[in-house]
Amino acid sequence: AACKFQRRRCSPECVLAPYFPVENTACFMSCKRLFGVSNMVRILTEGVQPAQKDDTIKSLILEADARQRDPVYGSAGIITTLREEVAKLQEELVVAKEQLSFLVSQLHQ
Amino acid sequence: AACKFQRRRCSPECVLAPYFPVENTACFMSCKRLFGVSNMVRILTEGVQPAQKDDTIKSLILEADARQRDPVYGSAGIITTLREEVAKLQEELVVAKEQLSFLVSQLHQ
Numbered sequence: 693a694a695c696k697f698q699r700r701r702c703s704p705e706c707v708l709a710p711y712f713p714v715e716n717t718a719c720f721m722s723c724k725r726l727f728g729v730s731n732m733v734r735i736l737t738e739g740v741q742p743a744q745k746d747d748t749i750k751s752l753i754l755e756a757d758a759r760q761r762d763p764v765y766g767s768a769g770i771i772t773t774l775r776e777e778v779a780k781l782q783e784e785l786v787v788a789k790e791q792l793s794f795l796v797s798q799l800h801q
Numbered sequence: 802a803a804c805k806f807q808r809r810r811c812s813p814e815c816v817l818a819p820y821f822p823v824e825n826t827a828c829f830m831s832c833k834r835l836f837g838v839s840n841m842v843r844i845l846t847e848g849v850q851p852a853q854k855d856d857t858i859k860s861l862i863l864e865a866d867a868r869q870r871d872p873v874y875g876s877a878g879i880i881t882t883l884r885e886e887v888a889k890l891q892e893e894l895v896v897a898k899e900q901l902s903f904l905v906s907q908l909h910q
Contacts, residue, residue, distance in 0.1 A: 726844075728837045735835075739872040751877035755864060763848040767876040768860035774883035781890035788897035795904040 711749045719753055722760040727752060817841060820858045831869040832862055 712720040759766035821829040849857045868875035
């Protein structure tokens with residue numbers, strides 16, 4: 693699979709092979725750039741349960757993709773944007789609820 | 802600074818030194834584990850403008866910290882949680898606005 697870029701044959705027990713088929717080299721390249729191949733292999737083999745490999749590689753791909761799009765902030769940039777969005781919505785909700793209780797009190801008069 | 806862990810002297814031009822003082826080894830270790838030292842140096846020297854180094858390293862530290870706390874989902878896990886939070890708040894806001902327009906129509910009658 694993606695071992696092509698390392699100019700070596702892919703071994704059958706390669707942990708990365710199922711996740712980076714030959715077709716998807718762009719995705720592999722951004723992961724390689726951010727984490728390095730040996731780091732990814734180590735994360736997948738040491739850090740997580742076999743059943744969680746799938747979710748782990750997906751989250752690594754998401755992080756690498758975010759860093760590719762935004763080299764400075766990466767996925768932290770997405771987190772900041774979402775936190776601002778949450779704060780804005782919470783504020784709007786407070787205002788809406790205040791208006792609601794005001795209207796309810798008006799109706800009761 | 803953090804070069805201590807690589808058992809070599811820290812050179813004055815080390816790009817990582819300002820961000821990883823000797824006191825903060827835990828932070829350095831989680832960054833090292835996720836990205837690797839050479840990868841971090843490359844990201845800081847090649848990928849971004851000098852003025853953006855500060856924000857870049859902060860976002861890398863945030864990502865490494867998130868991966869440390871959650872080895873499977875890392876910062877992608879935070880993004881998922883925040884997206885769910887945003888969706889929930891948007892839904893609540895829609896309901897509140899519906900109630901508002903209903904009450905307004907009642908008041909007008």
